[in-house]
Amino acid sequence: MSKMSKGRFGVHGGMYIPETLMNAVNEVDEAYRKYKDDPEFNRELTSMLNEYAGRPSRLYYAKRMTKALRGAKIYLKREDMNHTGSHKVNNVIGQMLLAKRMGKTRVIAETGAGQHGVATATVAAMMDMECEIFMGKEDTVRQALNVYRMKLLGAKVHVVDSGTATLKDAVSETFREWTNRIDDTHYVLGSVMGPYPFPEMVRDFQSVISREIKSQIMEKEGKLPDAVIACVGGGSNAMGAFYNFIEDKNVKLIGCEAAGKGVDTFETAATISVGRPGIFHGMKSYFCQDEYGQIAPVYSISAGLDYPGIGPEHAYLHDLGRAEYVAVTDDEAVEAFEYLSRTEGVIPAIESAHAVAHAMKLAPAMAEDKIIVINISGRGDKDCAAIARYRGEDIYE
């Protein structure tokens, strides 16, 4: 094995990007190293997370769900209650503060379900930055409401119709745009993926989730949870929910990938189940691909999980066996979406519903003194029209 570049998680990670972007990415790295432990930067970050985004998010005891499933005690980490409706804002605020310090006046970002795009457009509006969002054409149809929200917030939305016109193409197009205009522009990458330092930096900004879970559960239960469950596309909410538990070996970490119509069909996005090691979007990790390395056109009902890869740190946790990755189908996710809405009065994002679905399988098999934390990464208002259509009901958004 040849010597490896920086930003590695085992064999995964690295920085596989065109030369044109290398200095831009190195500049992000330098800025991040400089500010990550800077007291003033962290004061501002915490203040914005609390005052603007509404942190800390609640750790809510799902009493009715726990009772109905007759097993482990279930807590919901309510990232859906953050401003903009998902965990995405945690990372966006961090990167925006960094971009400002780097003297950038314009930000660009990809979005799948639209949650990261909305969070970026929101913080850009608040911080007076120019903002352009790239979104796959397919997703602009599935998530029309979020397109409108981004425009309302003053962002320009580019509809990407290359390739499969979904999240992976939006990511490629945002990288292409970055090579066009680097001087004044920062790419606010929305997940724990891409070239170093993004996987590490985004994880750090999202790790507030597990930091809070830890202190909240200690306060409520006086012990750590037995399992933390989160959905995984690129994997930022899961990485955030897992990170501070990695050293606590008794806490099971479970990532729920989108199986789409099933891991035995081509209409799936469950990278760990069906993918192989590869190099794409700036990183070495697992990817859904054919035998010649052509990236597979993946599918999931959830635009946010409809991605053919997974962040390199998840790939590493999988290799180590420290985290377990399971596949959850569209049908199971939709059922969980409806179940949580009816049982707890919480409408989860269809992405987060994948984690809820797995918890519903797991909880009954666990003793009543065990604790499960489900990260509800986002709220499901955006999904209502699509789920109605899935159930054969045509409603207007």
Added chain:
Amino acid sequence: MSRITETFKDKKAFIPFITCGDPDLETTEKLVYAMDRARADIIELGIPFSDPMAEGPVIQAANIRALSGVGMVTTDKVFDMVRKIRKTTDIPLVFMTYANVVFSYGSERFISACRESGMDGLILPDIPYEEKDEFAPLCRRYGIDFISLVAPTSEDRIEKIANDAEGFMYCVSSLGVTGTRSGITTDVGEMVKRVKKIKDIPCAVGFGISDTVTAKDMAACSDGVIVGSAIIKIIAEYKRDCIPYVEDYVRKMKEAVS
């Protein structure tokens, strides 16, 4: 000195790029012979990739055409085509593709097949200096030139990149992705000088060159020019009948840079 480096001796090189399998591999093979007749110096063969991050819309579309339908191009079919081409011409051939195509095939298996089929070089635009140790030493072992790129944003990186460069240096003329543009604003001459100060290696300029005037300008301050999108556009327009049109274009461009 490698065959590629030698090609630049006493002349300015013209390096056309085509995507293998656009519109089909038979046409690609015929295009190689035609461009050879038109005095192209080196031919860049693109192995299509589903998601080519450094390409503009024209070459992206060529990749998709090559990968769709029953005649879908695969890496094995491309190697077969190269073996066939090598019975007819010894013009230097360089692959341009993305890291995952090589990595998923097995990097050593891919690079040894390059050697065995008669390729001369390999360009991977998503492998910067920091990651080249995964591929460059294997290329060296099998006598394949691993071509490095410098960009207008490279600045203080130019020296280390030039120091390790092999074959020729691919000088990216402009920001952005591949494709024709109205003008080149980078001081390419300065970029070339900076490379040559470190290492006496031929410098070829690519990205955004489509007409004879720009080609002439760029050749004047370097050792050659690379043209892709402009040729792909001709292929997209005339499909299987593109051969004489591409041949004419390459001849004209070669004259312009000479």
